[in-house]
Amino acid sequence: MEEIIYWNIQTEKIIMKNFIVSILLIAITSLLLQLYLPWWIIAVTAFAVALFIKQNSFMAFLSGFIAIFLLWTVYAFILSSANENILVVKVADLMKALTKGSPAILYLITGSVGGLVGGFGGLTGSIARKLK
Amino acid sequence: MKYFKLFLSLSITLALIVALNSKIGQIPPFGKFLNPFTGFWQNAENVKTWKDEEANLDGLKEEVKVYFDDRLVPHIFAKNDEDLYYMQGYITAKFRLWQMEVQTHNAAGRVSEVAGEKALESDRLQRRIGMQYGAEAAQEYIAKDPESKKLIDAYCKGVNAYIKNLNPKDYPLEYKLLDYSPEEWQPIKVALLLKNMANMLSVYEYDIENTNFIAKFGEENFRKLYPDYWAGDDPIVPIGTKYETPNTKHETTAKLETRNQKPETYANALQKPDEINGSNNWAVSGSKTKSGKPILCNDPHLQLSLPSIWYEMHLVSPTMNVYGATLPGSPAVIIGFNDSISWGVTNAGRDVRDWYKLKFKDDSKNEYEYNGAWLKTEKREEHYKVRGGKEYIETVLYTRFGPVVFDENFGVAENKKFLAMRWTAHLPSNEFKTFYLLNQGKNYTDYTNALKTYTCPAQNFVFASRSGDVAIKEQGLFPIRNKATEQGKFLSDGTTSKDEWTDFIPADVNPLSVNPERGFVSSANQHPTDSTYPYYYPGVGVYEQFRNRSINKILADGKEIDVEFMKKMQNDNYNLFAQEVLPVMLSCLDMSQINSAFKPAIEKMRTWDYYDNPDSKAAVYFEEWWSTLRDWLWDEMLDPNNPMKRPNQVVTIQLLQTDSTSEFYDIKATRQKENRNETVTYSFQLAMQNIMAKYHHPDSVTDWGTHKATRIAHLGKQEAFSSLNVYNGGNIGIINATNATHGPSWRMIVDEGSMKAFVVYPGGQSGNPGSKFYDNMVSTWARGEYFETNFTHPGDELRWKKLFTGTYKPKK
Numbered sequence: 039m040e041e042i043i044y045w046n047i048q049t050e051k052i053i054m055k056n057f058i059v060s061i062l063l064i065a066i067t068s069l070l071l072q073l074y075l076p077w078w079i080i081a082v083t084a085f086a087v088a089l090f091i092k093q094n095s096f097m098a099f100l101s102g103f104i105a106i107f108l109l110w111t112v113y114a115f116i117l118s119s120a121n122e123n124i125l126v127v128k129v130a131d132l133m134k135a136l137t138k139g140s141p142a143i144l145y146l147i148t149g150s151v152g153g154l155v156g157g158f159g160g161l162t163g164s165i166a167r168k169l170k
Numbered sequence: 171m172k173y174f175k176l177f178l179s180l181s182i183t184l185a186l187i188v189a190l191n192s193k194i195g196q197i198p199p200f201g202k203f204l205n206p207f208t209g210f211w212q213n214a215e216n217v218k219t220w221k222d223e224e225a226n227l228d229g230l231k232e233e234v235k236v237y238f239d240d241r242l243v244p245h246i247f248a249k250n251d252e253d254l255y256y257m258q259g260y261i262t263a264k265f266r267l268w269q270m271e272v273q274t275h276n277a278a279g280r281v282s283e284v285a286g287e288k289a290l291e292s293d294r295l296q297r298r299i300g301m302q303y304g305a306e307a308a309q310e311y312i313a314k315d316p317e318s319k320k321l322i323d324a325y326c327k328g329v330n331a332y333i334k335n336l337n338p339k340d341y342p343l344e345y346k347l348l349d350y351s352p353e354e355w356q357p358i359k360v361a362l363l364l365k366n367m368a369n370m371l372s373v374y375e376y377d378i379e380n381t382n383f384i385a386k387f388g389e390e391n392f393r394k395l396y397p398d399y400w401a402g403d404d405p406i407v408p409i410g411t412k413y414e415t416p417n418t419k420h421e422t423t424a425k426l427e428t429r430n431q432k433p434e435t436y437a438n439a440l441q442k443p444d445e446i447n448g449s450n451n452w453a454v455s456g457s458k459t460k461s462g463k464p465i466l467c468n469d470p471h472l473q474l475s476l477p478s479i480w481y482e483m484h485l486v487s488p489t490m491n492v493y494g495a496t497l498p499g500s501p502a503v504i505i506g507f508n509d510s511i512s513w514g515v516t517n518a519g520r521d522v523r524d525w526y527k528l529k530f531k532d533d534s535k536n537e538y539e540y541n542g543a544w545l546k547t548e549k550r551e552e553h554y555k556v557r558g559g560k561e562y563i564e565t566v567l568y569t570r571f572g573p574v575v576f577d578e579n580f581g582v583a584e585n586k587k588f589l590a591m592r593w594t595a596h597l598p599s600n601e602f603k604t605f606y607l608l609n610q611g612k613n614y615t616d617y618t619n620a621l622k623t624y625t626c627p628a629q630n631f632v633f634a635s636r637s638g639d640v641a642i643k644e645q646g647l648f649p650i651r652n653k654a655t656e657q658g659k660f661l662s663d664g665t666t667s668k669d670e671w672t673d674f675i676p677a678d679v680n681p682l683s684v685n686p687e688r689g690f691v692s693s694a695n696q697h698p699t700d701s702t703y704p705y706y707y708p709g710v711g712v713y714e715q716f717r718n719r720s721i722n723k724i725l726a727d728g729k730e731i732d733v734e735f736m737k738k739m740q741n742d743n744y745n746l747f748a749q750e751v752l753p754v755m756l757s758c759l760d761m762s763q764i765n766s767a768f769k770p771a772i773e774k775m776r777t778w779d780y781y782d783n784p785d786s787k788a789a790v791y792f793e794e795w796w797s798t799l800r801d802w803l804w805d806e807m808l809d810p811n812n813p814m815k816r817p818n819q820v821v822t823i824q825l826l827q828t829d830s831t832s833e834f835y836d837i838k839a840t841r842q843k844e845n846r847n848e849t850v851t852y853s854f855q856l857a858m859q860n861i862m863a864k865y866h867h868p869d870s871v872t873d874w875g876t877h878k879a880t881r882i883a884h885l886g887k888q889e890a891f892s893s894l895n896v897y898n899g900g901n902i903g904i905i906n907a908t909n910a911t912h913g914p915s916w917r918m919i920v921d922e923g924s925m926k927a928f929v930v931y932p933g934g935q936s937g938n939p940g941s942k943f944y945d946n947m948v949s950t951w952a953r954g955e956y957f958e959t960n961f962t963h964p965g966d967e968l969r970w971k972k973l974f975t976g977t978y979k980p981k982k
Contacts, residue, residue, distance in 0.1 A: 077205035078187045085183075114206040121214035125940030129210055132347075132890035148204045148211075151190060155201065158183040165176045 056091050057101055063087045064105035064156060069113075080106050080152060081159030088163025095164045102160025107153035111145050193349040203346055208339040210346055213940040220974040225335070226981040229327045230256055236976040237968060239960045242935035242943045244976075245484040245968070252324040254487040255501045257978060259328025259355070262481055262498050266937040267333070267352055268342035269477045270499035272885055274359040277366040278302050279554070284350055286557040297552045298566050298580055299440070300573045301369060304596045305361040311598030312361070318603050322357050325501040329355035343939055344886050355499075360602070363499045368595035370443055370472070371517045372627035372646075374712040377525040378439040378589075379815040381661040385433040386812065395817040395825075398701070398709035402820075404719045405697040406630060406642060407683045416679065416704045436661065438581035438589065439813040446471060446902040446912040448714060449516035450740070451632040452692035452721055453640040455685060460732040461923025464634035467736050468505055468514025469914035471907045474882040476892060476945055478933030480504075480916045485609070486964055492609040493927065493961050495916045498937075502605040505918060507927055509963060510612045511635045512920035516693045518628035518644050519712045522594040524657075524671070526571035526664030530588065535577075538569055539665040545570065571664050572596060582811075590664055592671060594647050599625035614639045614684070621645040622677045630693035636922045642691035644681040644698045647674050653706035675705050690725040694718040694905075715820045716746045716903040733928060736919045741906050741954035743782045743899040747819055748792055752778070754826045755799065758850035768858040770869060782906075784875025784899040791871070793878075793901060794861055799853035805838045819903065826850075875899060878910055882932050882948060884939070891939040896932070898952040906954075917956065928956035 067083040084102035093101065118126045123141065130137045130144040137143040190201030203209045220238070232249040234257045239245065244261045248254035263270065275281050279296030281289035296302070313319050333352050345351060384392050449470040456462040472479055480495040485503060494506015505514050530547075531537040537544035548568040555561055567574040571590040575581075600623060607620035617633045621643055624631075628646020633639070649671040651657045662669035681698035683691050696718035697709060724739055725731075752775060764772070771791045778788035803822065807814035817825075825832060830846040837844050837852070844852070865871045875897040884891035900906030900913070907913060913932070920927045932951040936943040950957070960970040 072205070072207040076191075077201050077208060078191065081183055081187060110204075110206055114211045117206055117211045117214045120216040120218070121940060122217045122942070124217070124942060124944075125210070125214040128890045128939050132888060134890075147200075148206070151200050151204050155183070155186055155190065158179065158186055162176065162179040162183050165172070165179050169172055169176065 053093070053097065056093050057097055060087050060091050060093060060098070060101035060160070061105040061108075063091070064102055064160070065109045068106060068109055068156070077152075078155060080109075080156045084156040084159030085163035085166070088160040089167050092167065093164055095161055098160040098164030099157040100160075102163075103153040103157035106156030107149035110152040111149040114145060114148055198347050199349050202349065210343055210940075212339045213343045213346075213938055215936075215938060215941040217942050222974050223976040224979075225976075226979050227256075227260070227328075227331045228981045229324075229331060230978060230980040232980065234978045236261060236978070238973040238975070240971045240973055241482075241947070241957060242973060243482045243484065243960070245486070245960065245962070247486045247964075249488065251321060251487050251489055254485055254490075255321050255325040256328035256331075258483065258485060258496070258501055259325040259330075260332045260978070261328075261483075261976075262496070263329045263332035263355070265935060266477055266481055266498040267329075267336075268344045269885055269937050270329075270355070270359075270363075271352055272344070273366055274362045274499060277305070277362040277369070279552070282554055282556045282562075284348055284557060287559050290554060290556055290562060293554055294552075294564065294580065295440075296369075297554075298573060298575045299369070299591060300566075300568075300593070300596050301362070301365050303550065303568070303573065304368070304593070305358055305365045307596060307598045308361040308364065308600070309358050312357070312600045312602065315600060315603065318600055318606070319357075321606065322360050322501060322602060325360065326355050326357055329499075342937060347886075347888075360500050363497055364601050365595055367497070368627040370447065370627070371519075371629075372522050372593070372595055373440065373443065374519045375521045375523045375525075375658065375708070376442075376710050376712075376815045377659065377661050378436045379813055380659055380710060382435045382439075382812040383807070383814050384660070385435045386809075386814075387806070395821055396710045396815075397821065399697065400715075400820050400824075402719075403697055403700070403713075403715070404722050405699050406644065406691075406693045406718075407681045407699045407703075408686055408688065409700045411683070411699075413699070413702060413704050414679070435812045436587060436589070437584055437811050437813075438576040438587070440575075442815075444473065444912050446907055446909050447473075447517070448519075448695040448717070448907065450692075450694045450717060450721060450905060450907070450914075451514040451516045451630065451642075452690060452725060453512075453632050453634040453642070454725060454728070454731050455640050455689045456638050456923075458689040458725070458728055458731050459923065460730045461921065463636065463921070463923035464638060464640050465731060465733065465736055465922065466507070466512040466514060466632060466634035466640075466920045467740060467918065468516075468632065469740055469917045470505070470515065470517075471913055472915040473912050474880070474915060474932050476882050476884050476933055476939075477937035478915065478931050480931055480933075482929065482931070482935060484959075484961065490610045491964055493959055494918070495929075495931070500602070502602060502609050504605060505916060506609075507920045507961075508609065508611065509636070509925070511608075511617065511633065512922065512927075513608055513611075513617065513634075514632045514918060515629040516632075517695055518630055518646055518698065519695050520628050520644070520646060520648055520698070521658050521708045521712075522626065522628060522646065522648060524571075524592045524649075524662055524669070526569075526590045526592065526662045526669070528569060528571065528574065528588040528590050528664040529586075535567055540570070541666055547574075569664070571670070589661075594626040594628075594649070597625060597647060599623070599647070601625065613637060614641060617641065618643070630695075630698070632691060632693065634920070634922055636925070638922075639685055640691050641682070641684040642693055643683075644693075645677065646680075648680070648705070648707065649673075650675055651706045651708075656706075656708065659708040659710060679705070688726060690722075692718070692721050692725060694721055710815070713818075714903075715818060717905055717907065720744055720746050720905050733919055733921050733926070737928065737954065737956060739905065740914070740917050740919070741900075743904055743906050745780045745782050745789070745792075745901065745904050747903040748778075748782075748789075748796075749780045751796065751819070751823050751826070752780075752792060754823060755795065755850055755854075758826065758847045759854060760847050760851045763851050763855070765855065765858070767867075768855070771858060771861075771871075782874055782899050782901050782904055784873060784897055786874045786899070787871055789874040789899075789901075790861065790877045791857070793874070795854050795857040798857040798860070799850060802837050802849055802853050803834060806834055878908075880908055880910055880913065880952075882945070883911065893932070893945050893948050896948060896952050898954075914951075917951070919956065925961065927959045927961060929959055930956045
């Protein structure tokens, strides 16, 4: 009984470790590659990371989503802060059908758009991994 | 199963990427647009850090230094003129690229390439009035002048050097929003920009409108309501100036004859620009100024936009040291000053566009009748590469009377009413040369020499020199018109040479005033001359009647004039029109009919000082009442099937004063027949009801500045990138001619005594909505304040604050 619990804890640790490593790897590689390549390269990085790091499909999706969501929103936030938010307010207004004029919602949409693509990239990678 | 899952997941991923990478309808490609690495976030310009810039540029001859001051005005120091214009192009592109391109796409009828189907009709109009055709003629002509060609080519090279080095992540925001890329900047675009100005400014003719009016209301009414001249007018060249009789060579040969216009109406006429389009300029001699040297002022009134139509620059080379407003996309300074002279422009408004009704031999339209013979039409195929749709192709016919704008393929289809348009904007010309020479001008002789060849759009060029001269000249190419037949006032017969242009008025007899006795020169789009000017020009409904008199009165009374005086004057909100019309309107009111709740409004207007100041409430009552009255009084001319021009304000006042029963008082929308007092009273009631509906109670009416709510709209019609509800005063007919959408697009005061200049415009130096320099001058402009320019002489130490410096070297 104790062994099983120990085993479970160990497994959860590994799952957590893989999850966090995946997020970091996807975020960092995406950051570097996006300096030179089109935005959708994020799907490729999430795919590649999921191919090499073992995770179940759900976690692979989640790590792709979170990695890109964070990368995009944090970078957008840095750019916008240096801009004293002049532009984010205007673009939120421009897209008010979606954002209701709120910059916060614009960040959320920005992160989610990237997150979804990263997530599906990760999901596809994890499925492909199972075929090996 | 596993393979199916993989296939499904992969498909979703790819579909997502494709969807987010494409523009769908009006929606930008979300992935491209929202990602912070290449999307719109990249246009969020850092507000604090400005880095010095260094670049090696292909085609530059020597090193050029560019210093940006604290308003982001570039001061370009080059060692030769080619490098100067190269860098003017490069720097302008850096801050205004999208604007440059969208304006030339608009002129060329190419907006549908970007915006799709919805822009096709307006594109077709541009092609059919020959904008591209005229630009091609101008470009060909310019190419024959090696110096002009060299300098314009240098400008284009500069723009292209910027475009070539431009990373997609740094594209102006609008390219990302509409998902397209900038194209190469060719010399034709410089010509197109000028045609764009011509299409804004040289279109003041009412041939078809006048013809329609006569057909519907008869010649007698026309004479009464559309006079060429009127009492009390104050032309640019002072009344009483003697003109030389033209030498016989230029006299028209046609004999006096009655116009043989058949009373026929026409459904098609081109839409005319906003009535408020116009400008003020004036220059005061040293005899009237504190410093004893001239002061020159100019404020062109145009549609207000962001980015602004003007871009402020300081250009220095061994041949010139010039500062002022440039037109993004075109080399040289358009309105400005240098170390010796200053100049400014207002629109001449002369009729330089005539319509001719043609007769074709048969439906093939291969031949048209001319003096009893058949002439061949030229056919020009126009291609429209409509985005997201099929290419649209049409043939536009060209004749000796210009392009056939309206036929069965365009406008309201009318049987056999083929209308061709002759326009000076189609003639070969080189306006760049005028500005190039003005930019280097040293004195009055240089000024007249520079103006000589200027063709279109005709302008009133005001001038002042450090050596003490002031002058104003109306310059453009004007057809010699037959006064006896009032040629050009009505639709002309295109089957004969009778109404054809034969020659043009020589530049040296264009209206001119130099150092007049009264100590100042001025223009505000009024008549250039009184009726003794030996060349006939139609004066129907285009010439200003109020701003000119307000300006001349202030300047005539002015003594010890200084820059502060001029600042106040350019922002003067006195409504001379209201002063003349309101007492008449009030006297026509039937007080027994007036709702007692509206009586305080009448009291407010009675005690009004006639200033359309932003905090005035009386101005709100007056302006609303007048516009309602005008719509009802001249409702006969608001016939959508037969376009007509409404009579001008002076005529309106006269009618109200002298005629109480004219048929025009009748309100067409009602069954009974109204007289003057009834229409005036009803219009007051309606105006007050409208104000009530908006503000709930006439006493709670807001002030003029808030009510007028001037908007400076984004060129791409994005409200989020516009400046809305700008609080200021003024209106049409007032020196500060700012209404809800138009106004002084550039205010400039140059003091030749101290060589100091003061400028402001309702915008900012950057075209990027994400820059703090996008609209930073709007509030200063609205308050009527100015910035002193950082004009320096070569070799001077640059003492002002520099935001950053650019050093550009030739590429090895």
